[in-house]
Each structure stands twice: as structure tokens, then as C-alpha cells.
Amino acid sequence: MRVLLVEDDAALAAGIVEGLERAGMSVDHLDAAEPAESALALTAYDLAIVDLGLPGMDGLELIRRVRRRKLPIPILILTARDGLDDRVKGLDIGADDYLVKPFLLPELQARARALIRRGGAATSSTLTIGPLTLDLGLRTASLDGTELELTGREWDVLQHLMLAAPKVLSKKKLMESLGSWDSEISPNAIEIYVSRLRAKLADSGVTIRTVRGIGYRLESAE
Amino acid sequence: MSYSIRKRLIGYLLVPLTALLAFSIVTDYREGLHVANKAYDHALFGTVLAIAAQLDPDENGLDLDLQEQAEQVLRTDMADEVFYAVIDRHGRLIAGDPLLQSKLIPPHGDNPVYRFDHIGNQEVRLVTYHYRPTANAHEGVFILVAETTKKRQRDASRIMVTTLWTDLLLILTSLAVVFFGVRYAVAPLERMSQRIDRREPDDLRPLDEAQAPKEIRPFVRAINRLIANLREAASAQQAFLSNAAHQLRTPLAALQTQLELVAETLQGEPRERLRRAQESLVRLSHLTRQMLALARAAHQANTEADFSPVSLEDLVEAAASDFLDTAIARDLHLEFEPSPAVVAGQAWTLRELLANLLDNALRYTPAGGRVTVRCGVAASGIPFLEVEDDGPGIPPHERDKVFERFVRLESDSAGSGLGLAIVKEVADLHRAHITLTEGSNGKGLRVRVEFPPLQAALSRQENDS
Structure with missing residues (x-):
């Protein structure tokens, strides 16, 4: 997994590079937006982490240009400003997630992993969390390489949970995504699919946590 | 030094007004007196003419042939004593009161001449008339008539009282007009200052x-x-x-x-x-x-805050992802009861509000406890956001204090004392109302934030701008 970090603060950049490398990613670091633009055009990165407050061209402009070139790379924004306006601007022009400084390293690692996973689903059509892998093209699932027997609905629920992780997926959204004009899905049905999935994932290190009143979160011991 | 515009205005208007009125009392009185004197003088001259009509020319000049009865009539007056004298040009008394003989001052120019004089210690009005019956008569005679001034004095005091009354009435009316006029004039100033006073x-x-x-x-x-x-x-x-x-x-x-x-x-x-x-x-x-x-x-x-519709349900859902790990790390049950609710607001400050409420609840509730987040629209149509915990709670007498900055309660060791100040600030911005009560089972703390209904909030924003 190859990550490009664009951050002008040397101490923070060094920390992030080391932190992500320990999590098994290989990280290139640039301290300005201009070289980052060409680097992103030339190299197929799995993730770009961009600080908004850069000298010269700022992070927002870099993201705008990357998206104008239609590069499909997932982008995580780092920002020191907490106003929603900054966040919305970033997400509107095509960033995928943001983190407000200061943040904890595990948080950054988790967000980076989630973005890489989703990006991977778009390009290689597989989704992986810990030992669990979903093949989006074949609609199959495997645990540590062993095929997992899933019904169509179970597979759909698992896919949405994996795409949302590490965030909580609300039951409401799940029902909206799975339902269609002719077949509505009841909350009870969702609960049944989740409990079957739990049974099939037992002892795999991947668990589904219930968040009462909201929905579910897929967690992995990775 | 402070002063009142109203007092100044009243002062500046009243002092000249009063002086003017005082001057007018004096002139009114003098004018009234003058008119009255003129009328009485005219009557006095009537007596002179009556005497002149009785004068007969004889070899020595003129002689007064006045019957005692006629004299009685001449001398009769309702109030005053009347004196008369006819004196020839040599100063000899032809008829009348010798008392007046010494009072003759032959007139030059004006004829008759009126003046005030004294007979004994009585003040009198004296008229001197140079009477020339024919052109060739020897210089004629002087007719003097005097009357005491009782009725003139009586009239003077009546005029005095009348002018005093009317002028006093005028003063009082002016006072009232000035006072209420000034009050009316400065009323917009007072309204302005009230508007400033009422501001947040x-x-x-x-x-x-x-x-x-x-x-x-x-x-x-x-x-x-x-x-x-x-x-x-x-x-x-x-x-x-x-x-x-x-x-x-x-x-x-x-x-x-x-x-x-x-x-x-x-x-x-x-x-x-x-x-x-x-x-x-x-x-x-x-x-x-x-x-x-x-x-x-x-x-x-x-x-002017740029408010837009914000879904409290979405806010609560996002908070679930943000705070779940903290709750797990502290061994707390974090539960949600979201219902659809939309308020007019600013998403990022509302997120701060909820984050600080949740942060407090997760911080103060002991391990094993329960934290519940609710949102929805109450039966009264009021959107609300609520965070309840079963921790130690806040004693009722300390509940007002917690919104002040950096206030930490005695039991508090972990917080900065800013969380609820932020909550208060954001609630004020949204004109929302915060209530602190015990949790539903009588322990812990429930913080409820009630927002203005969406329609009311949006129309108010339009009125404001």
C-alpha cells in the first residue's frame, strides 16, 4: 500500500511517516503541493494525505486539481481549522475524509486503512478487513482464504458494513441501500441477517458491534 | 459632570419666559393705570367745563355765578372729595376754594394741564385750565379743579389684581406647555436609549x-x-x-x-x-x-449567523461514530434514541455542542454506567437534543454555575470547565434553551437543549436581516 503524505511541518510529517510504515504502508513525503500534483499524476498511490495549510498552493487547490485530472485516488485531509466550512469545502471538492489536528496515531491509521480499503474496492474490486476478504465482482467472501457461505442479502449487509468501517453504519442507511421499489426491508430482517453473519464470523477476529439506537459497526482485531 | 437635556431645555426656556412675563405684568399694569387715569381726567375736565359755563363776564372780567345747589352737584362724587377754584390772571381768587390758590401754575402749551398734587396730606389729581371765553377778553381766567385719588387708587389695585391673575395664568400655562413639550420632544431619545439598553x-x-x-x-x-x-x-x-x-x-x-x-x-x-x-x-x-x-x-x-436546516438525527448518528471508541475504552454503555428533528442552525457549532455534552457525560460517568443520547421533536413541536447519564449528577444549587467558564465543581477533577460554557454559547447562538435535571431514575444528569421550531427560527432570521 503506497501512501503520499503532503505536510509542511517536518516533525509531524516524520511522525506520520513512521506511524503509517509501522502499520505496513509505504509512505512518500512531500512538503509542498506543487511537486505533489505531479507525483500523484505519475505514481499510482493508494491514498493521499493532504494538509490544508500548505505554503504556496494550499491543500484545497491541490485536491481540486487532482480531481480535475480525474485521478481516482482516495484523499484524506488534515486540517488545523475546525470550522465546518473548511471541512465541507474539502469534501465538496472531492476529498474523502478529514482529520482535525491534533489526532491520535491509531485514529489516523484506521482512517487511512478504511480509505485504502474503499479505494481498493473501486480499483481491484476486492474489500479486505483483517482475515475477511470480499470479492465484489464474484460476490464471494473468504475468511483466511477459506470460502464463506453467504446468502445474497447477507453478502450485501457485510459489504456495506465493510465499506462503512470504522464508522458506525446506521440501520436506517442500511435499509435504504438494500431496499428497492418492490421489496422493502424491515428492521427485523436486518437484525436476522446480522445475527446470521455474527454466527458465520464467530472466532474469526472480525465482529459486528451493535450500537443501540443507531446501527452496527464492523470491528477487526487487526 | 452629568446634566439632563430636559432640565436644561426647561431651564433655558423658563428663565426668559418668566422675565418676559414679569416685564409684561409691569407694562400691563402701567398701561391699565394710564387708560383709567385718562378716563377720570376726562370726567374731571367735564367739571371744569361745567364751571366755565357758569362764568359771566362783568366789568372786572369774569365772575362766577354759581348757585349753591349747582355747587353741590359739582362737588358731589361717589368716592372722592372735589375742590375747585377760579383765579384771574392776577392771581386773585374769583370763586371757589382758597386752598387751591397757591396751586396755580399757569399752563404753557398744553391746555388743560393735569398733574398730581397734595392738599394737606391728601393726594389729589389737579386740572388747570386757562379759560378764554372771547378773543378780545382780557386773557381769561384759570379754572382749577382737584379731586382726591381714592377711586383712582381703587382702580389701580383692581387693575393690578386683574393683570396679576391673567399673567400668572399665562405663566402657569407656559410652564405646563414647556414641561410637556420638552418631555414629548425628548421621548425619541429615551426610546433610543431603551433600545440600546435592551440589547444583548x-x-x-x-x-x-x-x-x-x-x-x-x-x-x-x-x-x-x-x-x-x-x-x-x-x-x-x-x-x-x-x-x-x-x-x-x-x-x-x-x-x-x-x-x-x-x-x-x-x-x-x-x-x-x-x-x-x-x-x-x-x-x-x-x-x-x-x-x-x-x-x-x-x-x-x-x-449574522448563516443558519441552514440541520438534522439533529444526522448529528447524533455522526456522534455515534466519533464517541463509540471512547465509550468502549471507559467501559460505558453508549445508547441512542434518535428521532427525526431539524433545526435552523450552524452544523459545526451544533456538533461542538453535542460533542461537549457527550464528552462530559462520558468523562463523569463511572465505568459500567450508561449514557443515552436522544433527539426528536416534542409533542409541543419543539425540537430537542438530550444527553443523559447515570453518573454522579450535579446538585441543584450548583446547576447555574456550571455554564460559567473554567468553573469546576468540587467533585470534578478531570474536566477543563469549558465544555458547558461552549454548550451555553452555542445554545445562545441558536436561541435554544438548556435545562439540567436528574436522569430518569433520579440519579445522574440529563441535559436537554430545546430549540425554536424550524419555521419560527427561519422566519425570525429573515426578519433580522
Whole structure:
């Protein structure tokens, strides 16, 4: 997994590079937006982490240009400003997630992993969390390489949970995504699919946590 | 030195007005007296003519042939004693009272001549007339008639009383007109100052010049310039905060990241020390974030906030992802009861509000406890957001204090004391109402934030702008 970090603060950049490398990613670091633009055009990165407050061209402009070139790379924004306006601007022009400084390293690692996973689903059509892998093209699932027997609905629920992780997926959204004009899905049905999935994932290190009143979160011991 | 415009106006108007009225009393009195005197003088001259009509020319000149009865009539007056004398040009008394003989001053020019004089100790009005019956008569005679001044004095005092009364009435009326007139004139000033008084302390919108009377517009303009300066200062502070946020947060992030990396390589005692340093750092980061949020939220109150519909349900859902790990780490049950609810507001400050409520609840509830987040629309149509815990709660007498900045209750050891101040600031910005009560089973704390209904809030915003 190859990550490009664009951050002008040397101490923070060094920390992030080391932190992500320990999590098994290989990280290139640039301290300005201009070289980052060409680097992103030339190299197929799995993730770009961009600080908004850069000298010269700022992070927002870099993201705008990357998206104008239609590069499909997932982008995580780092920002020191907490106003929603900054966040919305970033997400509107095509960033995928943001983190407000200061943040904890595990948080950054988790967000980076989630973005890489989703990006991977778009390009290689597989989704992986810990030992669990979903093949989006074949609609199959495997645990540590062993095929997992899933019904169509179970597979759909698992896919949405994996795409949302590490965030909580609300039951409401799940029902909206799975339902269609002719077949509505009841909350009870969702609960049944989740409990079957739990049974099939037992002892795999991947668990589904219930968040009462909201929905579910897929967690992995990775 | 302070003074009242009303008192000044009344003073400036009343002093000249009173002087003018005093002057008018004097002139009115004198004029009245003059007119009365003229009328009585005319009557006195009538007596002179009556005497003249009785004068007969004889060899020595003129002689008065006055019957005793006629004399009686002449001398009769309702109030005053009348004296008369006819004196020839040699000063000899032809007829009448010898008392008047010494009073003759032959008139030059005006004829007859009137003057005040004394007979004995009595004041009299005296008329002297040079009577020339024919052109060739020897110079004629002088007819003197005098009367005491009782009726003139009586009239004088009547005139005095009448002018005093009317002028006093005029003074009193003027006083009343001036007093109420001035009051009426300064009423817009008072309304203006009441409007300023009623303002929220952080309301920095300019005053409406159109509502002010023309005379105080320069004053209102000056106030508006001052308000504009304050707003500018607030914007400058905002820019500073934004910059400070960036300058503070990046090194904090670097420090935090580096410490985490070091922690992984350490064992035993050094690792324990580092863990304590990390805890302090997390608190420092938290405090920085809160102070900046508070300053920014407080600044928002000074500007026309750009409100848009915000779904409380979405906010609660996002908070679930943000706070689940904290709850798990502290062994707390974090539960949600979201119902659809939309308010007019600012999403990022509302997110801060909920984050601080949740942060407090998760911080103060002991392990094993339960924290519940609710949102929805009450039966009365009021959207609400609620965070309830079953922790130690806050005693009723301390509930008002918790909204002040940096206030930490006796039992509190972990917090910065800013969380609820931020909640209050954001609630004020949204004109929302906060209530603190016990949790549903009588223990813990329930913080409920009630918002104005969406329609009311949006239409109010339109009225404001």
C-alpha cells in the first residue's frame, strides 16, 4: 500500500511517516503541493494525505486539481481549522475524509486503512478487513482464504458494513441501500441477517458491534 | 459632570419666559393705570367745563355765578372729595376754594394741564385750565379743579389684581406647555436609549439611523462607527484565532504522534512516565480545541449567523461514530434514541455542542454506567437534543454555575470547565434553551437543549436581516 503524505511541518510529517510504515504502508513525503500534483499524476498511490495549510498552493487547490485530472485516488485531509466550512469545502471538492489536528496515531491509521480499503474496492474490486476478504465482482467472501457461505442479502449487509468501517453504519442507511421499489426491508430482517453473519464470523477476529439506537459497526482485531 | 437635556431645555426656556412675563405684568399694569387715569381726567375736565359755563363776564372780567345747589352737584362724587377754584390772571381768587390758590401754575402749551398734587396730606389729581371765553377778553381766567385719588387708587389695585391673575395664568400655562413639550420632544431619545439598553451584550449590529430623530442622527452615526470598530476588532480577533489554531495544533499533533511512536518502543517505568505525559498532552489538546471552539462560537454571536436546516438525527448518528471508541475504552454503555428533528442552525457549532455534552457525560460517568443520547421533536413541536447519564449528577444549587467558564465543581477533577460554557454559547447562538435535571431514575444528569421550531427560527432570521 503506497501512501503520499503532503505536510509542511517536518516533525509531524516524520511522525506520520513512521506511524503509517509501522502499520505496513509505504509512505512518500512531500512538503509542498506543487511537486505533489505531479507525483500523484505519475505514481499510482493508494491514498493521499493532504494538509490544508500548505505554503504556496494550499491543500484545497491541490485536491481540486487532482480531481480535475480525474485521478481516482482516495484523499484524506488534515486540517488545523475546525470550522465546518473548511471541512465541507474539502469534501465538496472531492476529498474523502478529514482529520482535525491534533489526532491520535491509531485514529489516523484506521482512517487511512478504511480509505485504502474503499479505494481498493473501486480499483481491484476486492474489500479486505483483517482475515475477511470480499470479492465484489464474484460476490464471494473468504475468511483466511477459506470460502464463506453467504446468502445474497447477507453478502450485501457485510459489504456495506465493510465499506462503512470504522464508522458506525446506521440501520436506517442500511435499509435504504438494500431496499428497492418492490421489496422493502424491515428492521427485523436486518437484525436476522446480522445475527446470521455474527454466527458465520464467530472466532474469526472480525465482529459486528451493535450500537443501540443507531446501527452496527464492523470491528477487526487487526 | 452629568446634566439632563430636559432640565436644561426647561431651564433655558423658563428663565426668559418668566422675565418676559414679569416685564409684561409691569407694562400691563402701567398701561391699565394710564387708560383709567385718562378716563377720570376726562370726567374731571367735564367739571371744569361745567364751571366755565357758569362764568359771566362783568366789568372786572369774569365772575362766577354759581348757585349753591349747582355747587353741590359739582362737588358731589361717589368716592372722592372735589375742590375747585377760579383765579384771574392776577392771581386773585374769583370763586371757589382758597386752598387751591397757591396751586396755580399757569399752563404753557398744553391746555388743560393735569398733574398730581397734595392738599394737606391728601393726594389729589389737579386740572388747570386757562379759560378764554372771547378773543378780545382780557386773557381769561384759570379754572382749577382737584379731586382726591381714592377711586383712582381703587382702580389701580383692581387693575393690578386683574393683570396679576391673567399673567400668572399665562405663566402657569407656559410652564405646563414647556414641561410637556420638552418631555414629548425628548421621548425619541429615551426610546433610543431603551433600545440600546435592551440589547444583548454581544449584539454588534448597527443602530437603525432611520428610527432616530434628525437631531440625534450624528450621535447615532458616531455610535454606529464605534460598533463597526468593535466588529472589526472582533474580526481581527477571529483572524488571530484562526491563525493561532493552526500554529498551536500542528506542533501538538507532531508531539502527540512522536510520543505515541516512542511509547511503542519503551518498557516498564519509562513507558509509564511517557503514558502520563501523553495523558497531559491529550488534555492539553482537548483544552486547546475547546478554547478555540469557545472563542469562535462566541465570535459567531456577533455576526449574522448563516443558519441552514440541520438534522439533529444526522448529528447524533455522526456522534455515534466519533464517541463509540471512547465509550468502549471507559467501559460505558453508549445508547441512542434518535428521532427525526431539524433545526435552523450552524452544523459545526451544533456538533461542538453535542460533542461537549457527550464528552462530559462520558468523562463523569463511572465505568459500567450508561449514557443515552436522544433527539426528536416534542409533542409541543419543539425540537430537542438530550444527553443523559447515570453518573454522579450535579446538585441543584450548583446547576447555574456550571455554564460559567473554567468553573469546576468540587467533585470534578478531570474536566477543563469549558465544555458547558461552549454548550451555553452555542445554545445562545441558536436561541435554544438548556435545562439540567436528574436522569430518569433520579440519579445522574440529563441535559436537554430545546430549540425554536424550524419555521419560527427561519422566519425570525429573515426578519433580522
